[in-house]
Amino acid sequence: MKTIHQIFYRDARNLKNIPSESVDLVVTSPPYPMIGMWDDVFGSQNAEIEKALETGDGKLAHELMHKILDPVWDEMFRVLKDGRFACINIGDATRKVGGDFCLYPNHARILSYLLNIGFSALPDILWRKQTNAPNKFMGSGMLPAGAYVTLEHEYILILRKGSKREFKTECEKQNRRESALFWEERNIWYSDVWMDIKGTGQRLSDELSRLRSAAFPYNLAYRLVNMYSVKGDVILDPFLGTGTTIAAAMTSGRNSVGVEIDKSFQSAICPMARQIVDFSNDYLRDRLKKHFAFVEDRIQMSGPLKYTNKHYGCPVVTSQEQSILLNGLKEVRESDDNIFEVAYFAKPQSIYDQNRNKMTIESQDKSETQLDLLNRQ
Numbered sequence: 001m002k003t004i005h006q007i008f009y010r011d012a013r014n015l016k017n018i019p020s021e022s023v024d025l026v027v028t029s030p031p032y033p034m035i036g037m038w039d040d041v042f043g044s045q046n047a048e049i050e051k052a053l054e055t056g057d058g059k060l061a062h063e064l065m066h067k068i069l070d071p072v073w074d075e076m077f078r079v080l081k082d083g084r085f086a087c088i089n090i091g092d093a094t095r096k097v098g099g100d101f102c103l104y105p106n107h108a109r110i111l112s113y114l115l116n117i118g119f120s121a122l123p124d125i126l127w128r129k130q131t132n133a134p135n136k137f138m139g140s141g142m143l144p145a146g147a148y149v150t151l152e153h154e155y156i157l158i159l160r161k162g163s164k165r166e167f168k169t170e171c172e173k174q175n176r177r178e179s180a181l182f183w184e185e186r187n188i189w190y191s192d193v194w195m196d197i198k199g200t201g202q203r204l205s206d207e208l209s210r211l212r213s214a215a216f217p218y219n220l221a222y223r224l225v226n227m228y229s230v231k232g233d234v235i236l237d238p239f240l241g242t243g244t245t246i247a248a249a250m251t252s253g254r255n256s257v258g259v260e261i262d263k264s265f266q267s268a269i270c271p272m273a274r275q276i277v278d279f280s281n282d283y284l285r286d287r288l289k290k291h292f293a294f295v296e297d298r299i300q301m302s303g304p305l306k307y308t309n310k311h312y313g314c315p316v317v318t319s320q321e322q323s324i325l326l327n328g329l330k331e332v333r334e335s336d337d338n339i340f341e342v343a344y345f346a347k348p349q350s351i352y353d354q355n356r357n358k359m360t361i362e363s364q365d366k367s368e369t370q371l372d373l374l375n376r377q
């Protein structure tokens with residue numbers, strides 16, 4: 001088993017190098033309109049934006065920034081196959097422009113545009129990023145009528161192009177079964193409020209910290225990739241940034257395409273890709289370990305489980321989990337034109353040892369530093 005990952009350093013408003021109907025899933029997070037750190041990125045794409053901000057016309061600036069994102073959404077619609085999903089992480093912005101403080105509802109503006117161009121909306125995910133920052137309360141303190149509630153959540157909009165995806169052949173059905181989630185993961189991942197994923201952390205070098213300050217957490221991308229695609233699919237991130245989506249696709253046995261306008265991100269993406277084998281294998285082992293711990297608790301509490309996973313020999317709650325197979329990574333190869341090829345093990349790298357109540361694995365105890373680059377939460 002192999003996957004291919006390609007990065008284009010270009011403007012995602014034109015994805016002419018990606019054929020129509022060739023992508024199975026989009027996972028992305030655009031620059032957020034009206035968040036100060038992105039003013040220059042938007043301003044460099046339309047000079048009118050700076051003027052609108054200077055003259056205190058926040059609503060116009062907001063709309064002009066979204067007009068830069070709109071062509072990317074058009075391209076996303078074109079390249080997605082029928083029945084496939086787009087997951088867009090976006091936060092609203094609060095800002096004082098021209099003396100008035102207000103909310104700029106980015107998620108609503110993007111959602112309404114996506115519906116207009118033909119997407120169907122599905123229930124979205126509210127990502128609650130808890131913070132203890134003392135400045136999280138805004139406005140008039142304890143005095144009524146001038147205080148605002150905290151803004152501690154972002155959205156993950158979930159859209160579908162066309163109607164339900166079908167898995168027709170036995171091979172497609174088997175691949176889908178191998179790509180399934182464990183029951184206890186489903187219960188958390190498919191809930192509409194995510195509170196267990198923190199924002200990106202700080203354990204990085206200065207250069208990577210600067211680049212990663214707008215990155216979404218690896219766990220967020222990994223979940224979405226595994227919830228809305230199957231192994232062998234093609235994942236696209238048109239606002240690639242540090243390459244988190246590509247990393248999640250590599251770990252998950254999916255192919256990927258990333259597009260990023262700013263070539264300086266290459267200094268984060270390439271080292272990440274070079275370390276992906278150890279990182280992913282640690283991550284996959286962790287996922288299995290959590291499952292094994294879950295089933296042991298569950299068996300102690302309520303007795304034996306009815307089903308067994310045929311690859312790991314471990315108990316599972318439902319029949320749909322019997323074929324789950326997390327393919328370990330064997331090696332990654334880099335070619336000089338921003339293409340990475342990942343090879344995988346076809347067989348499980350770990351098994352559940354029922355007698356000793358623990359997992360038997362090939363090797364363990366990887367140092368934590370391997371995890372730093374992807375900043376796992």
Ligand SMILES: C[S@@+](CC[C@H](N)C(=O)[O-])C[C@H]1O[C@@H](n2cnc3c(N)ncnc32)[C@H](O)[C@@H]1O
Binds near residue numbers: 031041239259265
């Ligand atoms: C919020 S960041 C994405 C972060 C990414 N999810 C990660 O984990 O690192 C948005 C990215 O979009 C890029 N960008 C902005 N305008 C773009 C455009 N027109 N085409 C492609 N990329 C663009 C920015 O340079 C930035 O890296």
